[in-house]
Amino acid sequence: MRTHAATSLLRCAAAVLLIGAAWLPSLAVSSDAALQPTVSYVFGDGFEEYVQRYVADIGAEPLRAPATAAFEPGNTLTLEGWFFLAEPLPNAWLMGKAIPLQGGFRTLIFSLILDQSGTRFRFGTATFGIEPSNPIALRTWTHVAAVMDNGAARLYVNGAFVASNPNAGSISSAPTIPLGIGGVFNESGEHDHGSLPGIYARQLRFWNIARTQAQIASARDEFLPSNSQGLVAAWPLDERGGTNANDVSGNDRDLTKAVAVGASRVAVLEDGPHFARTTVTLPTGVMTDASDTAVIDFDNDGDLDLIIAQVAAPTFPATQRRLLAFRNDSGTFVESTSTTLGNLQLINPRRLGVADFNADGRPDLFIAETGTDTDPFPGAQSRILIQSATGQLVDETATRLPARDSYTHGLTIADIDGDGDLDVLMINYIRDVPRIYLNDGTGHFTDAPPGVLPADIASGAQQYPTGEFCDVNVDGRPDLVLGGNYYAPSGPGSSVPNVLLMNDGTGRFVRDPAFTLPPKLHGIAGVTVEVDCADLNADGAPELVLGTDINAQVPGLQLLLNDGIGHFTDATAQLNLEFSSTDKWVVATAIADVNGDGKPDIVLRVNSRNFSPANFSRSILLNRGGAVFVDASEAFAANTIAGISVGDFDRDGLLDLLAPNSQNGLRIYRGLKTLGLGLFTY
Numbered sequence: 097m098r099t100h101a102a103t104s105l106l107r108c109a110a111a112v113l114l115i116g117a118a119w120l121p122s123l124a125v126s127s128d129a130a131l132q133p134t135v136s137y138v139f140g141d142g143f144e145e146y147v148q149r150y151v152a153d154i155g156a157e158p159l160r161a162p163a164t165a166a167f168e169p170g171n172t173l174t175l176e177g178w179f180f181l182a183e184p185l186p187n188a189w190l191m192g193k194a195i196p197l198q199g200g201f202r203t204l205i206f207s208l209i210l211d212q213s214g215t216r217f218r219f220g221t222a223t224f225g226i227e228p229s230n231p232i233a234l235r236t237w238t239h240v241a242a243v244m245d246n247g248a249a250r251l252y253v254n255g256a257f258v259a260s261n262p263n264a265g266s267i268s269s270a271p272t273i274p275l276g277i278g279g280v281f282n283e284s285g286e287h288d289h290g291s292l293p294g295i296y297a298r299q300l301r302f303w304n305i306a307r308t309q310a311q312i313a314s315a316r317d318e319f320l321p322s323n324s325q326g327l328v329a330a331w332p333l334d335e336r337g338g339t340n341a342n343d344v345s346g347n348d349r350d351l352t353k354a355v356a357v358g359a360s361r362v363a364v365l366e367d368g369p370h371f372a373r374t375t376v377t378l379p380t381g382v383m384t385d386a387s388d389t390a391v392i393d394f395d396n397d398g399d400l401d402l403i404i405a406q407v408a409a410p411t412f413p414a415t416q417r418r419l420l421a422f423r424n425d426s427g428t429f430v431e432s433t434s435t436t437l438g439n440l441q442l443i444n445p446r447r448l449g450v451a452d453f454n455a456d457g458r459p460d461l462f463i464a465e466t467g468t469d470t471d472p473f474p475g476a477q478s479r480i481l482i483q484s485a486t487g488q489l490v491d492e493t494a495t496r497l498p499a500r501d502s503y504t505h506g507l508t509i510a511d512i513d514g515d516g517d518l519d520v521l522m523i524n525y526i527r528d529v530p531r532i533y534l535n536d537g538t539g540h541f542t543d544a545p546p547g548v549l550p551a552d553i554a555s556g557a558q559q560y561p562t563g564e565f566c567d568v569n570v571d572g573r574p575d576l577v578l579g580g581n582y583y584a585p586s587g588p589g590s591s592v593p594n595v596l597l598m599n600d601g602t603g604r605f606v607r608d609p610a611f612t613l614p615p616k617l618h619g620i621a622g623v624t625v626e627v628d629c630a631d632l633n634a635d636g637a638p639e640l641v642l643g644t645d646i647n648a649q650v651p652g653l654q655l656l657l658n659d660g661i662g663h664f665t666d667a668t669a670q671l672n673l674e675f676s677s678t679d680k681w682v683v684a685t686a687i688a689d690v691n692g693d694g695k696p697d698i699v700l701r702v703n704s705r706n707f708s709p710a711n712f713s714r715s716i717l718l719n720r721g722g723a724v725f726v727d728a729s730e731a732f733a734a735n736t737i738a739g740i741s742v743g744d745f746d747r748d749g750l751l752d753l754l755a756p757n758s759q760n761g762l763r764i765y766r767g768l769k770t771l772g773l774g775l776f777t778y
Contacts, residue, residue, distance in 0.1 A: 146319045150359035152333035154278025155295035158287050159341055159351035161275035166328050171266050174307040175208050176241035177300035181234050184214030188295055193273045196282045205270045208242045219251050223265045228258035239316045245306035255313030287354040293733040302328045356677045360730045364775045370731045371765040376429050378760045385417050386738035386756035390448035392459050395487035399424045400743045404756050405445040414468035416441040427746030443467050443476050447507035451518050454539030458483040464507035473526045475501040496540050502528040510565035510574040513603030523563050529556040548604050558592050566629030569662030570637050573599040579624025591620035614666040617644045617654040630687040630696050632723035645681030653682050670724045676713030688742045690751050691771040695719040701740045726776040
């Protein structure tokens with residue numbers, strides 16, 4: 097329990113002005129001249145001042161109150177709070193009780209929600225509903241109070257009366273149903289639907305009396321009302337993280353978060369929006385199982401087009417899905433699959449690699465095929481698509497690749513032997529072994545001779561699900577980082593570590609005791625499923641970013657710092673990253689300068705929640721310098737499980753993000769303004 101005078105309440109600096117109970121911006125000056133000032137809100141009640149810099153996205157992280165008789169108000173109650181809507185959110189839940197979905201229907205006990213337009217408050221029970229006639233403004237803080245007064249219901253917005261029902265009836269009793277904030281909960285405390293990000297809230301209160309208009313209007317700007325008669329609980333929702341939201345009424349009725357994803361900064365909300373979302377809606381059946389994306393200029397017009405891979409639920413025999421193409425016309429995307437790809441059907445295109453393999457100046461597409469991801473894991477033939485002069489990606493696999501069905505889980509591309517063309521490592525396992533395909537200079541590949549990989553790796557005795565070519569010692573030759581598995585052939589209790597293999601100058605990769613990697617983030621239980629390589633601290637040598645998990649249930653992102661000559665130390669703490677309790681694994685990342693300050697940032701391209709479409713808990717990490725990151729995820733949220741693509745798609749100088757929906761929708765998030773570091777550094 098936390099009282100008004102508890103230590104977590106922040107007092108304003110002497111320079112901050114306070115006029116009555118009004119809110120004024122508080123500018124926090126940073127010692128870093130490059131950082132922007134932050135904005136907060138100041139509350140006063142005549143005793144002390146309080147700065148609220150954090151609020152909760154209750155749609156993304158629903159909260160529940162304890163199921164006690166205190167939240168059984170009879171026929172008099174008042175629900176109130178401040179809300180900030182990032183966009184219209186039809187039927188979104190704000191506060192109240194309901195019997196969860198049964199047969200597709202929910203029975204209301206009492207509720208403050210948004211209407212079907214997603215822009216009007218609605219107060220109701222199982223027998224009545226009232227709402228104002230005018231929509232509320234988006235992206236601004238709005239106060240609402242809903243009052244039930246012995247059969248009469250009233251609704252107030254920003255302290256003004258807006259609607260009523262004099263014959264609202266009574267409130268049903270539901271002592272075992274918890275009061276839900278941002279979502280509906282059942283008797284077991286379980287949340288009954290997915291996340292709906294974009295509903296921000298602060299200073300929520302529950303009263304067991306019918307507050308008057310004068311009381312509501314006079315106290316809405318107070319941190320804790322001076323007249324607290326009938327106050328059951330008051331939740332500022334100002335926590336920076338954790339799983340509880342504190343009750344400051346003195347009644348010790350904290351909320352519990354269903355999803356612990358951290359806090360949202362007031363300054364970020366008010367500086368936004370940072371991205372504008374549009375959606376390309378596709379005809380039914382065109383995109384049914386989007387799984388990953390690749391950016392490629394396949395028509396040679398200078399802008400970035402898009403390829404979307406699809407994967408059906410694993411079955412044996414396998415179910416195939418069509419590879420899709422979207423042509424970019426000055427930032428507008430048009431589905432062009434038939435003209436670009438024809439009818440190319442694939443089973444499980446696990447990795448998409450874009451590069452000019454035949455040295456004709458046009459990027460091509462290499463597709464690492466896994467095959468059906470279930471027993472007996474037969475594998476499938478990987479593909480190479482060569483770009484034609486007329487803008488098609490033509491499947492030339494039969495004449496350019498070895499004919500082989502493999503369970504290919506990873507792909508990495510580099511000129512490993514210094515002959516000026518791009519070679520490929522096929523990261524195969526289960527029923528095959530990793531293989532290097534050497535390029536003859538014209539985009540035709542053959543198996544590398546024995547000895548290119550160490551014998552235990554080439555034989556499959558040690559299995560690796562991912563890898564990346566990376567010149568770690570900056571000698572001009574790509575070395576190889578392989579991500580270790582959570583089990584080893586020796587059985588339970590063993591594990592395959594991450595490994596660093598050095599290029600000996602002839603295209604052979606060898607173990608060198610002078611070059612090793614720190615242990616995996618999750619130890620022997622961990623599996624590394626993604627490796628990225630980039631110079632993150634501007635010292636000329638690349639760092640490593642590794643996506644990890646435990647059995648696809650516990651996510652992790654590991655940062656390894658390079659000393660400049662290929663020796664690494666674990667600097668994961670510098671990511672300043674905390675995952676949601678519902679996140680499962682980091683499947684893919686991308687390195688890109690998101691805010692245009694010359695420092696590479698990290699975008700979590702896929703942060704899976706067990707293959708269910710859901711809001712990314714974490715999405716963008718901004719590089720403050722020296723490979724020290726700040727979490728800027730509040731600026732971007734995408735409801736998808738497919739891979740996010742990063743690029744300046746409309747060529748306006750700002751990075752954009754593309755996020756396919758799982759079915760029949762391509763969401764385009766256009767960058768609107770630069771993400772200032774100062775928004776995320778307090």
